[in-house]
Amino acid sequence: GEDVEQSLFLSVREGDSSVINCTYTDSSSTYLYWYKQEPGAGLQLLTYIFSNMDMKQDQRLTVLLNKKDKHLSLRIADTQTGDSAIYFCAEMGSSASKIIFGSGTRLSIRP
Amino acid sequence: GAGVSQTPSNKVTEKGKYVELRCDPISGHTALYWYRQSLGQGPEFLIYFQGTGAADDSGLPNDRFFAVRPEGSVSTLKIQRTERGDSAVYLCASSWDRASGANVLTFGAGSRLTVL
Numbered sequence: 001g002e003d004v005e006q007s008l009f010l011s012v013r014e015g016d017s018s019v020i021n022c023t024y025t026d027s028s029s030t031y032l033y034w035y036k037q038e039p040g041a042g043l044q045l046l047t048y049i050f051s052n053m054d055m056k057q058d059q060r061l062t063v064l065l066n067k068k069d070k071h072l073s074l075r076i077a078d079t080q081t082g083d084s085a086i087y088f089c090a091e092m093g094s095s096a097s098k099i100i101f102g103s104g105t106r107l108s109i110r111p
Numbered sequence: 112g113a114g115v116s117q118t119p120s121n122k123v124t125e126k127g128k129y130v131e132l133r134c135d136p137i138s139g140h141t142a143l144y145w146y147r148q149s150l151g152q153g154p155e156f157l158i159y160f161q162g163t164g165a166a167d168d169s170g171l172p173n174d175r176f177f178a179v180r181p182e183g184s185v186s187t188l189k190i191q192r193t194e195r196g197d198s199a200v201y202l203c204a205s206s207w208d209r210a211s212g213a214n215v216l217t218f219g220a221g222s223r224l225t226v227l
């Protein structure tokens with residue numbers, strides 16, 4: 001079945017770039033997403049990428065997709081304390097009936 | 112409404128009791144999803160509605176779980192004979208049209224269920 005894997009933790013220094021990685025198994029994925037969850041808050045969409053693209057940039061966020069390796073990454077430039085959160089990778093397959101989420105990567109920022 | 116509304120925000124119940132969780136999606140959104148999130152985990156898919164019908168209920172863990180959306184708007188997730196393992200945050204999300212484009216989900220704040 002479909003599976004999405006992420007590393008559990010990432011710690012970066014304020015002002016550095018953060019790179020959060022994700023791998024998925026569904027070769028028929030059509031869209032891939034990054035959601036952010038702050039403490040006590042609901043999941044919020046950060047960005048998404050269509051599977052026929054290999055890069056998408058949105059202000060401080062850059063998404064890279066390697067469809068051959070089924071690898072997705074999210075780069076956050078100039079990481080700030082407000083970026084502390086859990087980041088979830090998710091994918092929607094060709095059947096489009098459900099979106100599968102990874103376990104999340106907790107990003108912590110050190111001064 | 113302006114966002115996805117879920118009630119109650121917190122529910123504490125005893126093992127064996129019946130529980131209902133309600134989701135009020137964004138007005139006009141035809142697709143509605145239920146997920147379950149346990150501590151330290153990502154959202155786990157439960158069921159998806161397109162309009163009034165359950166288009167995919169493959170994530171419901173067993174027959175104690177049931178969900179309805181009788182008028183294509185508000186949905187209720189029903190859990191019978193609750194067990195301690197049902198304790199989690201139940202998330203609802205809606206999107207305006209699953210069939211076209213990126214199917215961006217808007218999530219509610221969740222209903223935290225604690226079974227004692």
